[in-house]
Amino acid sequence: MGKYKLTYFNARGFAEVARLILKVNDVEFEDVRIEREQWPEMKPNTPQGKLPMLEIDGKKICQSSAIWRRLAREFDMYGKDNDEATAIDTVLGSVDDLWPSMRQMAFGETEEIKNTAQKKVEEEVIPSFMNYLKGVLQENAHPFLVGDKLSLADLAFFTASEQIAVKFPDFMSKYPEVAKHRDRIAEIPKIKDWLSKRPVTEF
Numbered sequence: 200m201g202k203y204k205l206t207y208f209n210a211r212g213f214a215e216v217a218r219l220i221l222k223v224n225d226v227e228f229e230d231v232r233i234e235r236e237q238w239p240e241m242k243p244n245t246p247q248g249k250l251p252m253l254e255i256d257g258k259k260i261c262q263s264s265a266i267w268r269r270l271a272r273e274f275d276m277y278g279k280d281n282d283e284a285t286a287i288d289t290v291l292g293s294v295d296d297l298w299p300s301m302r303q304m305a306f307g308e309t310e311e312i313k314n315t316a317q318k319k320v321e322e323e324v325i326p327s328f329m330n331y332l333k334g335v336l337q338e339n340a341h342p343f344l345v346g347d348k349l350s351l352a353d354l355a356f357f358t359a360s361e362q363i364a365v366k367f368p369d370f371m372s373k374y375p376e377v378a379k380h381r382d383r384i385a386e387i388p389k390i391k392d393w394l395s396k397r398p399v400t401e402f
């Protein structure tokens with residue numbers, strides 16, 4: 200197994216799914232969390248001037264979705280066949296759909312833009328995501344989003360649910376099946392251990 204080093208800011212953000220994959224697979228890795236002041240000096244040494252960056256034996260990989268997929272393939276968390284890999288990609292796409300409105304809600308240029316985005320997130324974006332997940336869980340015969348074991352889809356969902364909960368702590372209350380799935384993931388011993396030890400960050 201190679202030597203893994205994951206560099207990001209001190210946040211869950213785009214790095215947490217990669218951290219979880221490494222943790223559940225017992226892979227030792229350097230979890231480098233840089234401060235904002237360190238970034239300008241480091242930026243030119245990253246492939247695209249952005250984090251996260253994963254280094255495997257010194258080879259630098261950027262783009263969070265490429266990093267997650269690379270690790271998921273490496274540790275057999277990307278489905279057993281093309282159908283499952285596609286189903287996992289569909290969950291990842293649905294997670295991606297959350298961020299444009301969520302970002303606007305947090306960083307919109309005016310209060311009006313932020314408030315409109317927040318209404319859209321509460322009334323459309325979250326319900327649509329949660330109803331979709333509820334259907335996916337109902338369709339699968341196993342207690343996972345895809346196939347018969349924990350996959351990248353479950354970890355991406357889990358991390359997104361933590362990030363949404365920062366702003367909407369009770370958002371799962373209307374979706375007990377999805378909440379149950381989140382709780383099931385949180386109870387997996389290696390994940391539980393990581394949640395109890397990782398640095399506390401807001402996002």
Ligand SMILES: N[C@@H](CCC(=O)N[C@@H](CS)C(=O)NCC(=O)O)C(=O)O
Nearest residue numbers: 212213248249250251261262263264
């Ligand atoms: N599409 C990229 C986006 C990465 C990204 O925007 N990273 C932000 C932090 S979340 C960053 O590095 N910002 C600093 C900068 O752009 O200088 C990915 O998914 O990895």
